Amino acid sequence: MASRREFLQAGLATSAILAGLGMTNWSRAMAQQALTQDQLLQFDDFGNLTLIHVTDAHAHLRPVWFREPATNIGVGEAAGRVPHVVGESFQKMFGIAPGSPEAYALTYPDFESLARSYGRMGGFDRVATVVKAIRAARPDSILLDGGDTWHGSYTSLKTMGEDMVRVQNLLGIEAMSSHWEFTFGTTRVQELIEMCQFPFLGANIYDVEWDEPAFEPYKIIQKGDLAVGVIGQAFPYLPIANPKWMFPEYSFGIREERMQEVVDELRSQNVDLVVCLSHNGFDVDHKMAGRVRGIDVILSGHTHDAIPEPVLVGETIIIASGSHGKFVSRVDLDVQGGRMAGFRHKLIPVFSDVIQPDPEMAALIDDIRAPFTADLEAVIGQTDHLLYRRGNFNGTWDDVICRAILEERDAEIALSPGVRWGASVLPGDITREDIHSVTSMTYGQCYRSEMTGETLKTVMEDVADNIFNPDPYYQQGGDMVRVGGLAYSIDPMAAMGNRITDLRLIADDTPIDPARSYVVAGWASINEGTEGPQIWDVVEDHIRKSGGVRQDAPVSNITVKGL
Amino acid sequence: MLISRRAIVAASAGLAGLAILPIGLRAQEATTAPVKTADEIIAEFTGGAEVSEGDGVTLTAPEIAENGNTVPISVEAPGASAILVLATENPTPGVATFNFGPLAASQAAATRIRLLKTQDLVAVAKMADGSFVRTAANVKVTIGGCGG
Numbered sequence: 001m002a003s004r005r006e007f008l009q010a011g012l013a014t015s016a017i018l019a020g021l022g023m024t025n026w027s028r029a030m031a032q033q034a035l036t037q038d039q040l041l042q043f044d045d046f047g048n049l050t051l052i053h054v055t056d057a058h059a060h061l062r063p064v065w066f067r068e069p070a071t072n073i074g075v076g077e078a079a080g081r082v083p084h085v086v087g088e089s090f091q092k093m094f095g096i097a098p099g100s101p102e103a104y105a106l107t108y109p110d111f112e113s114l115a116r117s118y119g120r121m122g123g124f125d126r127v128a129t130v131v132k133a134i135r136a137a138r139p140d141s142i143l144l145d146g147g148d149t150w151h152g153s154y155t156s157l158k159t160m161g162e163d164m165v166r167v168q169n170l171l172g173i174e175a176m177s178s179h180w181e182f183t184f185g186t187t188r189v190q191e192l193i194e195m196c197q198f199p200f201l202g203a204n205i206y207d208v209e210w211d212e213p214a215f216e217p218y219k220i221i222q223k224g225d226l227a228v229g230v231i232g233q234a235f236p237y238l239p240i241a242n243p244k245w246m247f248p249e250y251s252f253g254i255r256e257e258r259m260q261e262v263v264d265e266l267r268s269q270n271v272d273l274v275v276c277l278s279h280n281g282f283d284v285d286h287k288m289a290g291r292v293r294g295i296d297v298i299l300s301g302h303t304h305d306a307i308p309e310p311v312l313v314g315e316t317i318i319i320a321s322g323s324h325g326k327f328v329s330r331v332d333l334d335v336q337g338g339r340m341a342g343f344r345h346k347l348i349p350v351f352s353d354v355i356q357p358d359p360e361m362a363a364l365i366d367d368i369r370a371p372f373t374a375d376l377e378a379v380i381g382q383t384d385h386l387l388y389r390r391g392n393f394n395g396t397w398d399d400v401i402c403r404a405i406l407e408e409r410d411a412e413i414a415l416s417p418g419v420r421w422g423a424s425v426l427p428g429d430i431t432r433e434d435i436h437s438v439t440s441m442t443y444g445q446c447y448r449s450e451m452t453g454e455t456l457k458t459v460m461e462d463v464a465d466n467i468f469n470p471d472p473y474y475q476q477g478g479d480m481v482r483v484g485g486l487a488y489s490i491d492p493m494a495a496m497g498n499r500i501t502d503l504r505l506i507a508d509d510t511p512i513d514p515a516r517s518y519v520v521a522g523w524a525s526i527n528e529g530t531e532g533p534q535i536w537d538v539v540e541d542h543i544r545k546s547g548g549v550r551q552d553a554p555v556s557n558i559t560v561k562g563l
Numbered sequence: 564m565l566i567s568r569r570a571i572v573a574a575s576a577g578l579a580g581l582a583i584l585p586i587g588l589r590a591q592e593a594t595t596a597p598v599k600t601a602d603e604i605i606a607e608f609t610g611g612a613e614v615s616e617g618d619g620v621t622l623t624a625p626e627i628a629e630n631g632n633t634v635p636i637s638v639e640a641p642g643a644s645a646i647l648v649l650a651t652e653n654p655t656p657g658v659a660t661f662n663f664g665p666l667a668a669s670q671a672a673a674t675r676i677r678l679l680k681t682q683d684l685v686a687v688a689k690m691a692d693g694s695f696v697r698t699a700a701n702v703k704v705t706i707g708g709c710g711g
Contacts, residue, residue: 211635239629240705253625462706473626474703
């Protein structure tokens with residue numbers, strides 16, 4: 001990433017890029033100890049256009065706890081640069097005081113105690129307040145949604161994404177990109193698009209049969225006297241990471257040459273600014289920014305990174321706005337002569353106890369939840385420790401899920417997907433809504449089958465290469481598959497096929513035998529016709545039977561080597 | 564407004580359809596003879612002439628195949644008289660040789676190929692002046708799952 005100093009130099013070189021980066025203002029506000037809505041929203045207006053970016057909410061309508069990762073290993077050129085910097089190193093890099101609100105919002109240390117001090121974050125009624133305040137100050141604002149909005153909660157599953165489209169329409173989203181949206185299947189996606197009062201963009205979504213663009217690639221949005229070209233880029237590896245039988249009509253891919261073609265087309269129409277609303281993931285966007293010419297701003301989603309300053313690559317800035325509604329990015333731009341001449345940015349933290357809920361949006365959310373209130377609020381059990389998922393390897397929530405799979409499905413080994421969505425739970429009650437936050441999906445069947453030790457190793461090597469391949473264009477942006485009943489060592493820097501060693505079965509502490517068949521259970525299979533109970537029912541049954549979630553013997557044992 | 568080929572074909576059903584591509588395509592031959600290696604096929608195509616790396620030939624392929632059984636690829640080499648395409652790690656590496664006649668409006672071709680596993684694709688173009696240029700692209704064939 002660009003250091004703060006490089007940033008300022010670049011700014012001076014290009015013209016009026018300002019020293020007043022959002023983070024600095026924010027730090028100052030925080031230092032005053034008293035958080036107020038005015039301070040969180042404080043922003044010295046700049047330039048002649050504002051972009052507002054939200055992304056990867058995963059249908060979390062209400063405020064959440066969300067612990068940021070303790071492990072986020074970067075490989076190749078990405079090693080040591082954001083977003084592959086966590087905890088105290090992250091705090092040092094951005095001058096964040098331990099224990100401060102920003103440390104709570106952006107890093108994992110002391111998460112549990114800070115969570116009790118600073119409260120939950122996000123909630124679309126608070127996001128609506130932020131958006132309205134920005135729009136009031138800046139009529140020439142464009143609100144863009146990076147996708148992974150329709151999926152991820154009990155209400156979104158029950159309404160098949162419709163709840164989120166209603167929220168997006170009320171919020172006034174002006175264009176969106178996509179990923180998990182497609183797991184509702186082609187027919188439902190088309191129905192929901194019909195309901196959207198804004199375009200669903202995807203320059204890289206092609207028709208499989210005809211190998212030609214299947215969605216609108218971009219939208220030119222007119223604000224004041226500026227024409228802004230907004231290009232949508234869907235998650236490139238949808239048919240590989242998610243079940244392609246649900247959307248067999250479409251092909252995706254990074255399609256760098258297509259992105260260049262679309263940028264060139266926009267430039268030939270004399271737009272004043274080119275914005276890429278991307279669901280590539282941060283490292284892919286970083287590489288793409290260095291290779292595709294003519295993009296002014298990449299609004300980056302998918303990998304759930306919250307980065308307090310824009311990252312500069314050539315003349316392109318990349319904005320990463322976190323996930324689960326925790327943050328809203330405001331980017332003020334000075335657009336002159338068909339290009340970005342300067343910018344000012346703030347990653348606005350949505351502290352739900354500080355920012356007032358917008359009454360109109362709060363009413364809509366109540367209306368959406370009303371039919372399901374009893375189900376959502378049902379207390380299934382208690383936990384005696386913090387439950388979280390995010391990180392490269394098993395989180396405590398994953399351990400609970402894997403233990404549930406092992407016991408409820410009578411398996412030797414459990415596999416749980418390395419997705420990055422799912423809120424945290426503080427010690428105390430676990431509700432059905434909490435369980436759905438980490439399991440909700442349209443293909444949640446918990447299968448039980450047999451797998452040889454050799455196949456298991458192949459699968460794990462394959463997933464590891466999807467995360468740790470040194471070339472970002474070969475990364476899929478998830479985390480390592482979560483395991484139960486299994487111990488292993490991993491060297492992320494090793495070559496494909498050589499990363500995973502010392503695979504052992506925890507139950508009897510024996511090495512995994514390549515030739516032996518093991519009973520393996522898991523969920524989120526991408527294969528059509530997968531059978532089994534839904535994973536949220538498996539987890540719920542387990543928690544009820546065991547009388548709650550306790551921190552007992554580790555369900556996995558993972559050693560990371562070679563760093 | 565997005566105009567798709569599918570829509571146009573549907574709209575114009577009943578009208579005469581396909582353009583004739585000015586390309587001769589020699590698909591790989593089914594043969595019982597020993598399979599030639601990628602290097603041998605290149606040597607045969609170039610007659611042993613030197614092959615330079617880089618500009619002049621473009622090979623477009625997905626970084627990760629969505630379906631290894633049908634991977635869309637395309638090649639382009641302005642001014643070329645022929646382009647050889649190889650899948651280096653397939654049991655039979657030969658994919659196709661596209662020959663372009665003097666009336667070809669562009670020297671580009673697209674097809675779909677089957678890939679056994681993760682491997683490099685190689686394209687070698689024979690240019691009008693008789694020189695050869697080469698490029699490669701790595702395509703990963705993966706099991707998938709667990710994204711998010």
